[in-house]
Amino acid sequence: MTTELVNIALKKAERSRIEEVDFNNLPFGKHFSDHMFVADFVDGQWQNLQVVPFDSFTLSPALSSLHYGQSIFEGMKAYKNEAGEVLMFRPLENWKRMNVSAERMCMATIPEEVFMGGLEALLRVDADWVPNTPDSSLYIRPYMFATDVFLGVAPSKTYRFCIFTCPVGAYYTKPPKLKVETEYIRSAPGGVGYAKCAGNYAGSMYPTMLAQKAGYDQIMWTDGVEHKYIEESGTMNIMFVIDGKLVTPATSDSILKGVTRDSIIQAVRSWGIDVEERKVSIQEVIEGIENGNLTEAFGAGTAVVVSPYSLIGFEGKDYMLSEIPKEDSLANRIFNYLTDVRTGRVEDTFGWMYKI
Numbered sequence: 001m002t003t004e005l006v007n008i009a010l011k012k013a014e015r016s017r018i019e020e021v022d023f024n025n026l027p028f029g030k031h032f033s034d035h036m037f038v039a040d041f042v043d044g045q046w047q048n049l050q051v052v053p054f055d056s057f058t059l060s061p062a063l064s065s066l067h068y069g070q071s072i073f074e075g076m077k078a079y080k081n082e083a084g085e086v087l088m089f090r091p092l093e094n095w096k097r098m099n100v101s102a103e104r105m106c107m108a109t110i111p112e113e114v115f116m117g118g119l120e121a122l123l124r125v126d127a128d129w130v131p132n133t134p135d136s137s138l139y140i141r142p143y144m145f146a147t148d149v150f151l152g153v154a155p156s157k158t159y160r161f162c163i164f165t166c167p168v169g170a171y172y173t174k175p176p177k178l179k180v181e182t183e184y185i186r187s188a189p190g191g192v193g194y195a196k197c198a199g200n201y202a203g204s205m206y207p208t209m210l211a212q213k214a215g216y217d218q219i220m221w222t223d224g225v226e227h228k229y230i231e232e233s234g235t236m237n238i239m240f241v242i243d244g245k246l247v248t249p250a251t252s253d254s255i256l257k258g259v260t261r262d263s264i265i266q267a268v269r270s271w272g273i274d275v276e277e278r279k280v281s282i283q284e285v286i287e288g289i290e291n292g293n294l295t296e297a298f299g300a301g302t303a304v305v306v307s308p309y310s311l312i313g314f315e316g317k318d319y320m321l322s323e324i325p326k327e328d329s330l331a332n333r334i335f336n337y338l339t340d341v342r343t344g345r346v347e348d349t350f351g352w353m354y355k356i
């Protein structure tokens, strides 16, 4: 419906690369579909909207985003239902959040028809790339970066918006071990933690590397003021089950507002389970593990949906979460529900799915 509002040129790849991909063995983020969507913001307008073969860009060494980091992205997924139709999960939420990030980074915003028109045009030409194998999906990466060729520290006047996609498979891994980080921070009040901007990820790599050297897999970020309250885990939102309730840190300007987080809260509330969005202290979590009231801890994000944790390390001591059978866990119920909604096995009561 939105595509009719914008003019998108199509240049098709001469030959599809799809035969080169083993859809039963899909590593994350390594196979790129045949096409990409590109648009440029020039003279105050989005123009030159096109779907073209996935290929390299030619960039000036003085490209401002490479120096000063006006660069933002989104991550979302499309699925195939049993009838073979392609559906995206809550794409308008990603469009809105991309503009929240753009505003914080002082970049051009993207009109709905450009974002949605680009997505739809791209997914139509590359519909064959949307996997229908169990637990697989098409990961979609919209992103935007400054393109002025200029070395002054000032907002760029020009931007490129691009979308490309990757078929991705099931994300099987053993439960990651989390280290509570009390020295480095991901974000702080007044900062850019709520924006999906490239620099946030660069800043998290060094502390994560240190945690991995110490035998952990991921970091549990604490607040940037007191290191007392839990914010996120790795690049995911974090959730706990305490006394049978779902408890998750309330969002703020130092926490990224996940679409997965929001969807889980809506679903779990609809099942009659209490959800608390509030401050969660490390002390509460450690005590909860010790006295058995805290039964689950898991990350929530588009890439993995939910990622249950087995162990939390805090001030040199490791706290094991007691193992509950997977079938009895809330994380597993959430995972199955979201997977079923996305593939059309249960009714989409919240109106989350967007058909291409």
Ligand SMILES: *Cc1c(COP(=O)(O)O)cnc(C)c1O
Binding pocket: 075, 196, 232, 234, 235, 236, 237, 256, 257, 258, 259, 260, 261, 300, 301, 302, 303
């Ligand atoms: C993207 C992201 C999330 C999860 O957001 P979703 O919309 O659920 O994928 C959480 N935290 C951070 C820091 C992120 O970058």
